[in-house]
Amino acid sequence: MSALSRFSHTLRRELFSDFAADTTGTHVYFRGLELFLLVYTVYFCWTWGGYIQQNISSVLLPLGLANYIDVSFMFAHNVALLNAALIGVLGLVGFFRLWRPAYLLALFAFHLQYVARYSLGEISHGSNLVGMGVLGLGLALLFFRDEEHRRRFTFGFLYFFIGLGYTSAAVCKLIGTGITWPDGRHLLMWIAERKVDTLSKFGAFEPSLLQEMTLQDYRFGTLFLVFGLLTEAISFLMWWRKLRYVVVLLVIGMHIGIFLTMNIFFHASTYLLLLLGLPWHRIIDAVLERSRTLAFSG
């Protein structure tokens, strides 16, 4: 067996063999994850819809499909809000399994909403994991008829691409800056940048404890950055079931660190990682089993 086929065999086993038991826990967990992704999708699209309608009138930086189609039609006549409503309807159609392409069409409309919202030049990554989640659900619904297979595919898909994404971020840092990336003075620069942003947004800035520590001695910043870089670099290890929960919890820790040092909170990504970072299906089954035992013994 070649190395590639051994690796492919390992990935099949590690990514897609979990969540096979059709218990209440796996069912509730999967539908809960699905609902979480849909609620966040609707939240992003409505928020962006209002912002597009209120503030955006031109395309400064075309992203994604905006490179090929003029998305300025999204800026007026409530088109962005109508698109958000359409995404909500398609989400419900997918959730209730009424039409198999529904989630993928919702993702297409979600993409249009994103490229219209960020056409002014900012590239936000806050919604990427939710978008990947909708893509995973869309593919699961389109390619698999069995609910158990859809569940196993969606979780495996998410662990694969989330792990890959964070490791890619570490590779970008090593290519963009090199091995000196975790130099604490770089964190000084980002803290100063966040200070200007916070002053601009709210008119005042109060440094957090970790920011104070870095401003006092930038070597604390080096420690924080080393932890962040190492965590990102090993994120692909969440492909393996034995390491999965530890790695996901480390990534959550890194997000908390980013929030405390740079005032940036990727709320959707962090909450999604919390959903993926613990074996919730086993916890739900254990709680149900315990309640049943207590009910019988009582």
Added chain:
Amino acid sequence: MQFPSRALRVVGGILVAYALLVATHLGEFWPFSIYPMFSQAGNPWTRAVVRKLPSQADPDTLSWDAVSLQDLPGTSYPVAPKGINQNDVANYVSKTDRWTDERVQGLRSLFTKGRTLSSPLFVFRVRGTLETDSVAVTATPVLLFAPDTTRLHPSSTARTVASAPPS
């Protein structure tokens, strides 16, 4: 085909599409990304700050000189309570190579679409550079949005990041 093999094939197909799309779109094709944020550490950065001037301020006598953050004129104009995204203001200020009428109107509309200006707003480009173990921050005025007029920095070289002298 068995489920795990089919699932891996679908993942493989998406991986190929992912790689092709990010490779041909500068690393970003939402929801696909190579996640390059913060990859270039230590480089100078450019952001924006907006200040509110007294309503009687005379645009003809304003100073367009660069100042430190502590010496900014007027009072702060926090953009978040107005529903304006700080990053959008910063992107206009940092990514505009030439202030065409469309660009000027695009930025002005962030402050005027759906609301009226009661006082002049002074938009500053703020630049941070690393100097040994500290960060030097300078703010250069770029645009003035008065209720009935818009003024650009009188020096065309000072208006954009590309043409600004290195700090």
